[in-house]
Amino acid sequence: MRSLGVIVLCSVLWLTAAHPKQDDSGRIVGGTEAAPGSAPYQVSLQGLFSHMCGGTIIDRQWVLTAAHCAILPPKLVQVLAGTNDLRSGGKRYGVERFFVHSRFNKPPFHNDIALVKLKTPLEFGEFVQAVEYSERQLPVNATVRATGWGKVSTSGSVPRMLQTINLRYVPYEECKRLLEDNPAVDLGHICTLTKEGEGVCNGDSGGPLVYEGKVVGVANFAVPCAQGFPDGFASVSYYHDWIRTTLANNS
Known part of the structure; x- marks a missing residue:
């Protein structure tokens, strides 16, 4: 096999x-x-303004993502919210801290989940919403x-x-x-x-x-x-x- x-x-x-x-x-x-505003909970996690991973807004200051996305220091990562277009629109938010599941990769690929706490709350509107x-x-x-x-x-x-x-x-x-x-x-x-x-x-x-x-x-x-x-x-x-x-x- x-x-x-x-x-x-x-x-x-x-x-x-x-x-x-x-x-x-x-x-x-x-x-x-995707149609504009059809996934207002979707964000882009970015390092040096380049897309790395997706994420999901679940609260004004919290984003849900995968643990293997939390590989850079928080100060080097920004969260882009409020746009479907990686080159236009939306607003970037700084990351205060990653919370990675304590059993991530034990064994490999398991517990691959993390939370991102933002430095400032998201500004909710038509294109930015929690789910x-x-x-x-x-x-x-x-x-x-x-x-x-x-x-x-x-x-x-x-x-x-x-x-x-x-x-x-x-x-x-x-x-x-x-x-x-x-x-x-x-x-x-x-x-x-x-x-x-x-x-x-x-x-x-x-x-x-x-x-x-x-x-x-x-x-x-x-x-x-x-x-x-x-x-x-x-x-x-x-x-x-x-x-x-x-x-x-x-x-």
Whole structure:
């Protein structure tokens, strides 16, 4: 049985052991451009004004993201909110501190979730809004929505405009089977899969997976990219208590 390689999806950090198909259309694979204001909770985490990862606004001063996105000192990272266009509009906010799950990468790829505390509160409006984080598990075959500025391959470029795609939730046991019992997957993950040619890729990391108006997942990893295998997201319901406790103890 062959071993499937997975990549974490940050633009500046990736691990790969596969040979992805090359496609330079420059977006979430198989997605479309998101309408202005359709994902006001989506932000871009940026280092030196360059997109690294996505994130989700869950409070005026808090953003949910992936732990592997918190690789630079906070003083070198800014959060861009309020725009779908990486080159125009929105406002940048400084980062006060990253709160990374204490069990991140123990074992590898597990507990890949973090919170970002901003130096100043976000200015809410039509294009900047918080989204609730879900406590409930997803129903089988639920249609979920992913957004991000991710590439279509590890060698592609980051798109200028935010992309969106609808994906299908894949239950844990089915995900494990499809990924050939890859140890990257555990009960703390949500998996999605529609078909080959649709999914997330580098640069989508940390971004939201949304179901019925609530964030249910945080983009973590993929078999690069959209090759007909499930993508992995940190399960927000699984980490709900960690999120709630971290916010309560540090606000």
